[in-house]
Amino acid sequence: MSNQIKVEVASICQVAPTIREFTLEAIDDELYPFSPGAHVVVEMPSAKKIYKNAYSLLSDPADTNRYRIAVRLQEASRGGSIYMHEQVKVGDQLLISPPSNLFSPFWLAKKHLMLAGGVGVTPFMSYIPEMLRRNADFELHYMYRSLQTGAYKNELSEQLGDKYFGYDSDRHTRCDVTELLSQQPLGTHIYICGPESLIQAVEEAAQTLGLPASVIHSEEFAAPKPGMPFIAEIKSSGQQVEVSAEDSLLEALEASDISVPNLCRGGVCGQCVCTVEEGDIDHRDQYLSDDEKAAGKTIMPCVSRAAGERLVLDI
């Protein structure tokens, strides 16, 4: 991509047992301004192949001299987070996309309730400075496991005082989501960033209590997880593309010079949607609705795979 920005890693900091923070500074041009909740896609040229993962910007949006991102070492990492943790050193250059935002706060809300799970605290790191400037009513509820995650918990607690609530499941403190939601006043908007299990638990609690769906906002970038190898057939050309266990369908298509428009590469933005002509789909994205997933006519190739040995794509 021609609009990528070249940045230098200015510093690296271990912010939790499995999370590293990278400070990125522009080399040629100035960095673009960004809005709270924005992310960038970082290109990681490992020896095996180029990984591209989306990471939320966690610096203050008012500071355009540098971007900060935090990368959690994923247990089932295909190489992206391992590359960031083991290969990237201070002074290295990286290519990143300009910021995009799929998780902006709803500023007309009367109150903002942020629910973070582990490294999912990162987008809220860029929300908080702006909310403080606007004197917005907000609370941060941060769920983590101190043996692995919990980045920034001490500074957040200190900075936010009674707006901060921490839950450490390695110390058996848990958040009662239903109780928390039931106490919220009218006009509260709820933002969730964390594992799918957290997003689901909050959505279910909200539905049971009768909170409107329009006040629930969530984001989870799913780094593509490996699966069984399969063949993707291109309907228009008859071309057969082999998708290995480690590659995503989008990566395999790109390796065969078939370009599919894409943005977040994490199953959130919806840019890379493809029509499926034949074959069962293993949906792993946050973008398609349950009905669309059940219909089995569309796939998000950045994270989702074939459920069988073959998929025919109408592209």
Add this chain to the structure above:
Amino acid sequence: MEPESVSVVTSKPIYRSEISDAPCAYSLFICEQLSTAFSDLYQSKTVAKKDLVDDGDLDSVKDQSVRLLADAPAATLVYLSGTEKYMWLVGEQLKALGVTEDQMVMLPPLNTERSVFCCHCYTVTDHVVTAPATCAGCGKLLAVTDHFAKSHAAYFGYQVNAENATEIPESVELS
């Protein structure tokens, strides 16, 4: 050359008379004029707390909404009954208090009257039941579209005979 112009914007709200039993912690019932049906609906809902506002005056409804919703929970549902214009204008007031559109249940309007927004002079003409309709502001003869503006609680109207003033289309009853 006759340019072909077909209006494709259709945003006329759809109202459902069956009310689902959605869960909530507080229900507010607001009506322009209390009907037996609305009263029955209010009686039938079992919810931890509920209130009924029977008031056709928008300013007064606003004051009461502010008071009743001051300590309302996020799980609030508002039921609205009245003319289309009343429901949507109350809806606008509620939005400012933090109520979202999916927290409002609007019952089928009490009549088929439309408010029409004139795109030439910006006047809203009320109680329109037939099209074309004469604008109360500039007197132009307006085609009444199905393009509904929620914040105005009105349908988009434009001059139907701008090219030829003698052309007066047949009057049709609006639904």
